[in-house]
Amino acid sequence: MTSESAAAAAAAAAMNSVGEACTDMKREYDQCFNRWFAEKFLKGDGSGDPCTDLFKRYQQCVQKAIKEKEIPIEGLEFMGHGKEKPESSS
Numbered sequence: 673m674t675s676e677s678a679a680a681a682a683a684a685a686a687m688n689s690v691g692e693a694c695t696d697m698k699r700e701y702d703q704c705f706n707r708w709f710a711e712k713f714l715k716g717d718g719s720g721d722p723c724t725d726l727f728k729r730y731q732q733c734v735q736k737a738i739k740e741k742e743i744p745i746e747g748l749e750f751m752g753h754g755k756e757k758p759e760s761s762s
Contacts, residue, residue, distance in 0.1 A: 689730075691737025697730040
């Protein structure tokens with residue numbers, strides 16, 4: 673990991689979640705993902721992401737917070753576990 677990508681990962685991990693109640697879950701997921709990415713994925717072991725359950729719980733928390741805060745998200749598409757990257761039309 674380059675120093676730039678490490679700094680970006682640290683900054684992302686330090687950010688709070690959109691929902692205050694979700695911030696601890698976000699940090700737990702970020703730590704899990706960063707550990708897996710550095711210790712497994714970058715060393716060629718792409719088998720399974722042990723953080724999937726953490727991500728799903730965090731995602732549900734964020735979706736609830738978005739509804740409670742009435743943040744308009746119509747028309748937005750989100751990526752996450754189980755979602756494929758849309759193909760570009762260019």
